Amino acid sequence: MTAPTVDTADAPPAPGTGGARHVPGGGWSRGLTRWFPWITGRRVLAAGAFTTFLLLVVPPLATTFFAAFRGPADRLPLEDGAYATLDNYRAIIESGGLGRTARDTAIFVLGSMAVAMTFGVAIAWLIERTNLRFGRWFYLLVFAPYLIPPIINAQAWQLLLLRDNGLLNRLLRLILPFDRGPLDAFSMPGMVLAQGLSWVPLVVLLMGAAFRNMDSTFEEASRVSGVSVAGTFRRITARLLIPSLLGTSLLLAVFLVGQFEIPLVFGLGAGLEPFGLRIYKLLVTESSVPPYGQVAAYSTVMVAIAYGLILLYRRIMSRAERYTTVTGKGYRANRLDLGRWQAPALALMGLYILVAAVLPITVLLWQSVVPIFQPDIGLLRDYASLDAYRELLADARFWQAAKNTVMISLGAAVVTTVLGSTMAWVVARYRGKRLGRAALDTVASTSLGIPSPVAAFSLYIFFLTTVRILPVYGTLWALVLAYSFRVGVAYRVALAGFLQISRELEEASAMSGAGVVTTLRRVLLPLMLPTVGVVFILGLITAMNEFSVPIFLGNPETHPLSVYAFGRMQQWPDQAAAMGVMGMGVVLLLAGACRHLALKKAL
Amino acid sequence: MRQLKRKYGAVVVLTVLMLVAAACGGGDDDDASPGATTQTDPNAAMTAAMDKLYKDALAAGEKEVSVAYVPLQSYMLEWKPLFEKRFPGLTLTPRDFGTNSAWGSLVLQELNAGRRSVDTGITSALVYKPLVDAGLVENVDWAALGAPKDRVDAPIPGLLINHDIACGVTIYDSRKVKAADLPTDPQGWLDPKWRNQMVMEPFNGFACMAWYGLKVGEDKALALGKAMKEQNGLLVADSAENLLASGERSVIPFHATRGLALKDKGVPVEAKFLPGTGGVARQGFAVIKGTPSPNATRLFALWSITDEAQNVSDKTLGGAYSFIGASRPNSALRQEIVKQGLNPDDPAIFTYETSANWVARSDLATRLRVALVG
Numbered sequence: 001m002t003a004p005t006v007d008t009a010d011a012p013p014a015p016g017t018g019g020a021r022h023v024p025g026g027g028w029s030r031g032l033t034r035w036f037p038w039i040t041g042r043r044v045l046a047a048g049a050f051t052t053f054l055l056l057v058v059p060p061l062a063t064t065f066f067a068a069f070r071g072p073a074d075r076l077p078l079e080d081g082a083y084a085t086l087d088n089y090r091a092i093i094e095s096g097g098l099g100r101t102a103r104d105t106a107i108f109v110l111g112s113m114a115v116a117m118t119f120g121v122a123i124a125w126l127i128e129r130t131n132l133r134f135g136r137w138f139y140l141l142v143f144a145p146y147l148i149p150p151i152i153n154a155q156a157w158q159l160l161l162l163r164d165n166g167l168l169n170r171l172l173r174l175i176l177p178f179d180r181g182p183l184d185a186f187s188m189p190g191m192v193l194a195q196g197l198s199w200v201p202l203v204v205l206l207m208g209a210a211f212r213n214m215d216s217t218f219e220e221a222s223r224v225s226g227v228s229v230a231g232t233f234r235r236i237t238a239r240l241l242i243p244s245l246l247g248t249s250l251l252l253a254v255f256l257v258g259q260f261e262i263p264l265v266f267g268l269g270a271g272l273e274p275f276g277l278r279i280y281k282l283l284v285t286e287s288s289v290p291p292y293g294q295v296a297a298y299s300t301v302m303v304a305i306a307y308g309l310i311l312l313y314r315r316i317m318s319r320a321e322r323y324t325t326v327t328g329k330g331y332r333a334n335r336l337d338l339g340r341w342q343a344p345a346l347a348l349m350g351l352y353i354l355v356a357a358v359l360p361i362t363v364l365l366w367q368s369v370v371p372i373f374q375p376d377i378g379l380l381r382d383y384a385s386l387d388a389y390r391e392l393l394a395d396a397r398f399w400q401a402a403k404n405t406v407m408i409s410l411g412a413a414v415v416t417t418v419l420g421s422t423m424a425w426v427v428a429r430y431r432g433k434r435l436g437r438a439a440l441d442t443v444a445s446t447s448l449g450i451p452s453p454v455a456a457f458s459l460y461i462f463f464l465t466t467v468r469i470l471p472v473y474g475t476l477w478a479l480v481l482a483y484s485f486r487v488g489v490a491y492r493v494a495l496a497g498f499l500q501i502s503r504e505l506e507e508a509s510a511m512s513g514a515g516v517v518t519t520l521r522r523v524l525l526p527l528m529l530p531t532v533g534v535v536f537i538l539g540l541i542t543a544m545n546e547f548s549v550p551i552f553l554g555n556p557e558t559h560p561l562s563v564y565a566f567g568r569m570q571q572w573p574d575q576a577a578a579m580g581v582m583g584m585g586v587v588l589l590l591a592g593a594c595r596h597l598a599l600k601k602a603l
Numbered sequence: 604m605r606q607l608k609r610k611y612g613a614v615v616v617l618t619v620l621m622l623v624a625a626a627c628g629g630g631d632d633d634d635a636s637p638g639a640t641t642q643t644d645p646n647a648a649m650t651a652a653m654d655k656l657y658k659d660a661l662a663a664g665e666k667e668v669s670v671a672y673v674p675l676q677s678y679m680l681e682w683k684p685l686f687e688k689r690f691p692g693l694t695l696t697p698r699d700f701g702t703n704s705a706w707g708s709l710v711l712q713e714l715n716a717g718r719r720s721v722d723t724g725i726t727s728a729l730v731y732k733p734l735v736d737a738g739l740v741e742n743v744d745w746a747a748l749g750a751p752k753d754r755v756d757a758p759i760p761g762l763l764i765n766h767d768i769a770c771g772v773t774i775y776d777s778r779k780v781k782a783a784d785l786p787t788d789p790q791g792w793l794d795p796k797w798r799n800q801m802v803m804e805p806f807n808g809f810a811c812m813a814w815y816g817l818k819v820g821e822d823k824a825l826a827l828g829k830a831m832k833e834q835n836g837l838l839v840a841d842s843a844e845n846l847l848a849s850g851e852r853s854v855i856p857f858h859a860t861r862g863l864a865l866k867d868k869g870v871p872v873e874a875k876f877l878p879g880t881g882g883v884a885r886q887g888f889a890v891i892k893g894t895p896s897p898n899a900t901r902l903f904a905l906w907s908i909t910d911e912a913q914n915v916s917d918k919t920l921g922g923a924y925s926f927i928g929a930s931r932p933n934s935a936l937r938q939e940i941v942k943q944g945l946n947p948d949d950p951a952i953f954t955y956e957t958s959a960n961w962v963a964r965s966d967l968a969t970r971l972r973v974a975l976v977g
Contacts, residue, residue: 100977158842162851180799186838268805268839273977289708289733371868372848383869397699467716474718555709556698567674567701571864573845 041516042426049422050443056419056484057447060458061303067461068300073293076465088293097278097294098301105274105305107188108195108263109256113249115196119352120203121245125233126345127204128211130336138349139208143201144357147587148364149545150198151566152580154265155573156360157194159373161185167363167375168355191266195259197356202255203248210244216334229336243316250313254306258451260548265569275302276453276548283457283552292461299454310449314442361584367577388574389582398579400557401564405544407476408560412483413539420444420490421532425524428498429506441495448488455485456552463553474555482549486542490535497531533597537590544587644909645930649749653905656748657690660898668896668903669696670888671724673704675861676924678916679725685915686906693899698724704806708733714893722894723904725765727886728758728956729965734891735759741890743901753928754908757885758961763904764887766916766924769936769953770811771881774844774862777871779853785875789815792831792856799836802843802852805976806968812857813968814882814954821967828975831856839976847872860936861923876943881953882964883927927953 063077070077071085092098123142127135148156160168163184172182184190218240222232238245260276267277279298283290338345367373369384392398423444430437447455459482463473472478501524509519525532547562554563561579569576644650672679679697686695698721700706707730713720724730734740742760746752754764773785786792792801803809809828816824831837838852844862846852848870855862857880865872888904890897906912908926913934917925922935927947931937940947947953956964 162846162849165849165851186840265841268841268976271976284703284705289711372845372865372870374849464712464716471716471718473716474713551702555713556700559701563701567699570841570845571674573842 042429045422045516046426049419049426050440053419053423053444053447053487056481056487057450060455060462061450063462063465064296064299064303064454064458067292067296067465070296071293073291074289076292076461078465085293088291088297092294092297098298101273101275101278101298102301104272105257108192108259108272108274109253111188111192112195112199112256112259113252115193116199116203116252117245117249119197119356120200120248121207123200123349123352124204124207124211125237126349128208129214129216129237130338130345131342132338132345132349133342134346138353139204141353141357142204143591144353145198145360146201146541147584147591148360149547149562149565149580149583149587150261151265151547151562151569152364152576152583153198153360154194154261155367155569155576155580156364157198157262158185158265159363159367160359161190161194165373165375167366168359170375171359185266186270188270188272191262191270191272194266195256195262198262199252199256200356202252206248206251207241207244210241210248214240219336220334246316247313250309250316254309254313254449254451257302257306257309258453258548260453276451279453279457280551283460295457296461299457302451302454303449306449306451306454310445364577364580364584368574368581371574373573388572388578391572392575392578392582397564398561401559401561404476404479404558405560405562408479408483408550408558409540409543411476411480412486412543413536415480415484416487416490416539417494417532417536419484420487420535421494421528423487423491424494424498425520428495429503444491445488447485448492450485452485452546452548453552456482456549459485459549460553474558476558478553479550479558479560482553483543483546485549486539489542490539493535493538494528494531497528497535501527530597534594537594537597541587541590541594544583645751646749649905649909652748653902656898656902656905657693660690660896660902661692663898665693665896665899667694667696668723668899669698669719669721670903671698671700671706671710671721671726673700673702673706673726675920676725676916678919681915682907682912685911686903689906689911690899690902693902695903705730707731710734710891711737711739714739714891719895721891722896722900723888723890725886725888725907727884728762728961731759731762731889734889739892741892741897743890743904745905748901748905750905750908751928751930753930754887754926756957757887758956758958759889760958761889762885762887763889763908764885764926764928765904765907766886766913767927767936768859768861768884768886768924769876769881769927769940770814770857770859770884771876771879771953772811772858772860772862772874773877774847774855774858774865774872774874776847776850776853777873778850782873782875785854785877787878789827789856789877789880792827792837793834795835797835797854799838800853801831801835802838802840802846802855803857804841804843804855805839805972807859807861808839808843808855808857809972809975810884810964810968811859811880811882812971813964815857815880816967816971817882817954817960817964818879821970824967825971825974828971832975859923860939861920863923863939864920874939876940876945876952878952881945883953883955885956886924 067077068088069084069086070082071087072082073088073091075082123138126132127139132138145153160166161183163169163181163186166183166185169181169183172178176182183193185194214237218236219232222236223229227235257274258276259274260280263272263274263277264280267273273281275298279295282295282298363373366375366380368388369386370380371383371387423440427437427440427444430440450458459478463470463478467473472481505523505527506519509523510516514522544560545562546560547566550558550560550563551566554560559567561583565576565579568579644653670679679695683695683697687693700709703709704726706724707726710720710724711733728735731740740759740761743763745755745763750763757764775782775785784796786794803812812824812828815827828837832839838846840846843852843855843858844865847855847862848865848868856877860874862872863874888907890900890904894900913926913931917935922939925931925934925936927934927937927940929948937947940953945952954960
């Protein structure tokens with residue numbers, strides 16, 4: 001029996017050489033490899049995926065950076081009469097706009113982060129490290145706010161936090177001695193509370209994983225030594241979790257820098273103008289052509305801040321192994337017995353779920369059946385109707401927006417899944433130097449550091465500038481490409497999946513003579529299908545709820561439901577709420593499919 | 604005699620048959636006539652001009668008029684079948700720009716990108732400004748087309764006034780506030796009884812406040828705004844009308860009569876004009892240069908000021924967006940003003956937006972907004 005023919009470029013190294021072992025290729029790549037030994041199927045795929053990704057990200061960002069140094073501010077960077085200048089930065093600094101925006105962003109981000117981390121860490125600890133009853137159910141309910149489209153979520157929180165008639169305030173005044181409030185939607189504390197609670201699910205997801213993987217031996221030793229639960233948490237648990245806590249905080253800060261929906265609905269009244277809202281106000285101006293140069297200048301500052309945070313995050317996570325508790329020697333993750341604290345813990349969890357999940361959904365359902373929201377059961381009884389749903393379903397613009405949403409979401413989900421999964425596979429199977437892999441990982445994660453308003457503006461100005469050669473501006477394709485900026489999220493989820501699959505299976509396939517494409521199709525894809533399915537559905541849900549991109553980049557023919565809902569919010573809040581309720585139903589179905597796939601993978 | 608009867612009888616029968624054929628027959632587009640309408644046009648000259656424009660549009664092969672609007676002007680969707688019924692062969696295509704009421708710059712970008720955009724849109728001089736500055740608005744002589752004089756005295760050349768927005772109105776929750784409680788002078792808003800009761804919209808509120816500023820000076824208007832905010836907790840929010848309707852706040856000062864639309868939702872609100880703050884902003888249609896349907900666009904703009912169209916838009920938002928001019932004495936807004944004992948034609952009470960003052964007012968509105976909310 002002869003050994004299978006392999007190409008020299010992909011031949012396994014001779015025994016004892018210690019070199020990297022290459023997976024031989026087959027089919028079309030064999031012929032190509034004969035003439036160009038360095039071309040392999042994997043390298044072609046890698047080059048294709050990363051080049052596509054860079055083309056998606058780099059030109060728009062480069063246009064933004066270029067536009068920041070072009071004037072006058074109301075000209076596109078390559079328009080007749082445009083010239084190089086520092087006037088845009090001068091204008092935003094001297095007017096005090098940059099200072100005020102940076103200050104407001106810092107308040108907004110730090111405040112929201114404090115709220116999200118406080119609740120998120122506590123909930124994650126209770127669910128993962130104690131014997132809290134109904135822990136699995138609480139874990140699912142914590143994610144309920146994700147069902148609500150973000151712009152509608154902002155509407156719901158405004159209705160909850162109205163000082164006199166907010167539903168949450170009315171309930172609080174049943175037990176607290178206040179005549180008004182105590183919370184106020186149009187204040188900084190109200191805004192950060194709403195935003196912070198909206199991000200608790202992400203903190204629970206990340207910190208839950210950290211708690212789950214932590215060896216409880218150290219905590220047990222501490223308690224056996226007589227240290228209280230609180231003391232153990234403070235002196236042992238929290239210290240071991242420092243990298244995870246810092247990493248989660250930084251990642252949260254990156255996302256919060258670009259947050260836009262709650263500041264848009266609350267911000268004017270609260271007197272706060274974070275970056276996303278500032279950019280929106282500059283672009284949506286009544287008096288003249290938008291000051292592109294100044295918007296670009298603000299965008300570059302936002303990107304610099306976000307990337308600074310990302311670099312800090314990566315640095316911290318690279319040192320995380322010093323805090324490793326899970327080793328090859330095995331570990332235990334025993335749960336703390338809450339004992340007499342079980343009931344209070346259950347009550348606190350129940351209270352959290354009530355405030356963060358049940359009340360927002362309730363108020364949306366309520367608003368969707370009355371023309372104006374007033375927390376009065378009698379008025380609800382007298383005026384409740386399904387008119388808002390009927391009017392929506394009879395409105396051709398609603399169906400056009402729904403059609404746009406489906407097409408854009410499907411397109412973006414396909415792009416991010418294919419691109420993200422391919423890049424993840426390349427990185428997971430990379431056999432070169434560690435620095436090379438880190439570089440590829442950094443490039444693939446780049447888009448995580450680009451705040452949504454910046455991504456939207458960058459593509460907006462790029463498409464406008466290049467409209468004569470790339471006529472994408474004003475089309476659905478523009479939105480598909482803009483939504484695909486979030487490929488970094490798909491990449492990270494897919495990477496986690498690929499790392500769990502041994503490369504031996506692919507090597508065995510290749511040794512049998514299968515090419516890269518055949519191996520991917522017949523070996524890897526069936527194994528990765530649940531993960532790829534999860535990535536696709538997550539991409540679909542994210543795209544369906546996207547708001548900050550289409551509000552800048554869309555036009556009347558391409559507006560998705562999120563923008564259409566925002567347009568109805570002022571005059572027809574019942575219709576906006578009805579859209580939120582219908583949207584929740586769709587997301588619930590998709591989330592169910594996601595969970596089904598995730599469970600199938602686990603089995 | 605018998606021969607005469609036969610001769611004239613034949614003529615009568617033939618005439619009747621021809622009339623019946625003309626009424627029932629479709630014919631081709633070149634022979635199409637405007638559909639019947641039960642509403643009257645402002646005058647015969649305008650009717651004749653519309654007929655000519657219609658024939659010219661069909662002869663030139665014009666098929667479509669694309670019109671920009673925002674959700675508050677959703678009567679555009681009711682106009683569509685009426686316009687298409689009266690002028691068969693022409694299609695009205697409304698384009699809803701959603702929350703982007705400043706669609707002028709978006710249209711400019713579309714045109715600069717070489718894409719078909721809108722032929723016209725219903726909005727103010729301020730939104731048309733980027734197009735005017737770019738030389739993209741036709742200076743149509745609407746008066747020569749029969750439009751009434753008070754429809755053509757517009758802030759920018761070429762704008763045919765469709766409706767007015769009357770500022771200087773206080774919208775109040777009649778469950779909590781009586782008309783007699785309201786101040787008779789804007790400085791009255793500094794009375795402690797209005798503490799935490801007031802809410803204003805950020806764009807429309809300061810646009811209306813600017814009329815007051817034009818009368819008393821920017822410094823005084825700014826001082827009042829600051830005091831209302833800092834002393835009396837004036838809240839500035841896009842959802843001002845919803846906050847009033849929900850009972851969260853009880854008055855919207857410096858508003859427009861649009862707030863009366865809340866009555867349609869069963870909310871007990873009333874409006875009262877506050878002396879010294881009245882102003883009339885004008886919105887209308889202008890023809891954008893380069894439109895492939897110049898005749899049809901002019902025709903649509905003229906048709907929009909007929910009773911047939913105006914009776915529909917008058918019903919929207921409680922009549923808030925309707926024409927105040929004397930050429931339409933029965934408009935909802937004019938009647939509302941008269942009901943409050945005011946003379947809509949008195950320049951001492953209402954300052955009308957003209958080419959002489961619209962830029963100053965817009966700029967002042969922007970400065971007030973930036974100073975008070977950023």
